[in-house]
Amino acid sequence: MAARRALKAVLIDLSGTLHIEDTAVPGAQEALSRLRQASVAVKFVTNTTKECKRNLLERLQGLNFDLQEREIFTSLSAARRLLEQKQHRPLLLVDDRALEDFTGMDTSDPNAVVVGLAPDRFDYQTLNAAFRLILDGAPLIAIHKARYYKRKDGLALGPGPFVTGLEYAADCKATVVGKPEETFFTQALSELGCSPDEAVMIGDDARDDVGGAQNAGMLGILVRTGKYRAGDESKINPPPYLTCDSFPDAVEHILTNLL
Amino acid sequence: MADSSWTDSAKSLKGVILDMCGVLYDSGEGGGTPIAGSVEAVKKLKASDLQLRFCTNETQATREKFVAKLQRMGFDICVSEVFSPAPAAVAILKERGLRPHLLVYDGVVPEFDSVDKTNPNCVVIGDAADKFSYQNLNEAFRVLIGLEKPVLFSLGKGRYYKETDGLKLDVGVYMKALEYACDVEAEVIGKPSSVFFQSVLNDMGIQPQEALMIGDDLVNDVGGAQHCKMKGVQVRTGKYRPSDERHPTVTADGTVDNLAQAVDMILSRRGC
Structure with missing residues (x-):
């Protein structure tokens, strides 16, 4: 740890770390306020494929968290940044609610394909259109590759199977932009103007939050809330920098030991 | 030349x-x-x-x-x-006592008339074209994920084919999607499966070296x-x-x- 530079930024996962569904993790609001009083930048990072930043913001503000829209960085933000860097015009296979985060982008005559969780767009015609673009050289960008997700009526296919199918059809490899990809974390940090060795990530997902952040050169703190299951800390190598009961404990550790 | x-x-x-x-x-x-x-x-x-x-x-x-x-x-x-793959699939289903959930084109469904399809314990997919909707694929996925050991048959595994109005995704793409979703490997019936070619050779009663x-x-x-x-x-x-x-x-x-x-x-x- 001696080689690490002074801590400048804290990246915080949302669902499972600050709140579980419609309930805040006890003490999380005050802990966030205390963190903000320290000289450290804060960013909220999450994998989402169907909720725009405004939706996320409204939910968190409704739970009395103090944050602003520009502090949220999602897998959709990461996709947009990638498209803008390469000046691509995307065909967006994303949920209607996520489209808002792509407002203002040129989508005419597309030369890139973005796949999120979009059951309404995974029909044969639309996938054929996406396939033809990819075969003509358009890059395939995946918000993430989850196999399936749970909804009220049971399990349902996630974006991963469709991304995998398109990869097979066009004999290509998708660029995945969400957590745990290294570029996701470095992009989020670049907006704060700091490097991975000046940052720590707090999250409830050992692989996607903690493992991904540590692979990118950050410290990772695993919290035992949300999707955490006993033994998760031993599922990644190297293990988490720290595992603690919940977000307020993680903040306490940062304030006491890292600043 | x-x-x-x-x-x-x-x-x-x-x-x-x-x-x-x-x-x-x-x-x-x-x-x-x-x-x-x-x-x-x-x-x-x-x-x-x-x-x-x-x-x-x-x-x-x-x-x-x-x-x-x-x-x-x-x-x-x-x-x-x-x-063709459908009759070969029917033979395999009967031999192994499997009851399929079908995700195939309407036109080929009659090939499976003689097969019990109640309470399915495997999935058969073929080139379903427009029937490859999210809803239909999800139904096949739920059958598979609900099985203790998912069994998936794919009638061929082509990537795409050409029609007069352009290239179309073939069954292999959806086979890969279901394989990834359920973490299974499909059994391919039809070309390029050796079993399929061998059945043709057996019908002619000749050795592979004698065939083109x-x-x-x-x-x-x-x-x-x-x-x-x-x-x-x-x-x-x-x-x-x-x-x-x-x-x-x-x-x-x-x-x-x-x-x-x-x-x-x-x-x-x-x-x-």
């Missing part, structure tokens, strides 16, 4: 297997059109002492309807000479046949692309302009 070294074995040849779409005819509006010279080429093969079978991954219609379409185009062909496969799909027709120790020749019709002749893993024993040229080369070499 076509390289003719592949015809060296023509004298010891006892049977020929032909792919159909892209070799006999091009698909498209109104069922498609015969490829120039192919009707005559099939006639010549039938008049020779060679055995002839047809082998297709077509899964959008029953064999009866499919063969009737080819007969209308002028081909001398009958149902018993045609091998002619197709337009380098990997599934030619590569699949070669994997069974048959010779494989590719035609420059159908889905043929010039890059096939520089493929990294599959090299055809011969490449010819079309079926008519292949048949003429074989028969003249045999001294017919």
